[in-house]
Amino acid sequence: MNASEKTAIIALVANLLAEHLEEEQLVAAASILTQLGTTLGFLAAQRAFDTTGRTGVGVATPSEPAQTPSFQAPTETPPSQGSAPSQRNPGSPAASSATGR
Numbered sequence: 857m858n859a860s861e862k863t864a865i866i867a868l869v870a871n872l873l874a875e876h877l878e879e880e881q882l883v884a885a886a887s888i889l890t891q892l893g894t895t896l897g898f899l900a901a902q903r904a905f906d907t908t909g910r911t912g913v914g915v916a917t918p919s920e921p922a923q924t925p926s927f928q929a930p931t932e933t934p935p936s937q938g939s940a941p942s943q944r945n946p947g948s949p950a951a952s953s954a955t956g957r
Contacts, residue, residue, distance in 0.1 A: 874882060880954075904910075 873885060877885060
């Protein structure tokens with residue numbers, strides 16, 4: 857079963873539950889399933905940690921070097937000419953006129 861088939865089955869089950877449950881029951885079911893998913897995710901992470909001794913990317917075990925995360929923080933681009941004033945410095949005259957102060 858591929859990912860789209862799993863997604864379709866989950867959507868089908870959700871729609872069937874929504875058709876047959878009262879509002880309170882639907883909210884309770886959503887809450888229970890959310891808690892179940894969160895707990896299963898935690899247990900899977902704990903099991904992986906217990907098996908490998910690693911908590912994630914960038915954590916080194918004694919036998920291997922540390923890894924560098926593969927993501928980069930977004931960089932700010934300066935505002936272009938004629939764009940709205942920056943809201944970063946609310947005390948500036950440009951920000952004051954934009955907010956009506």
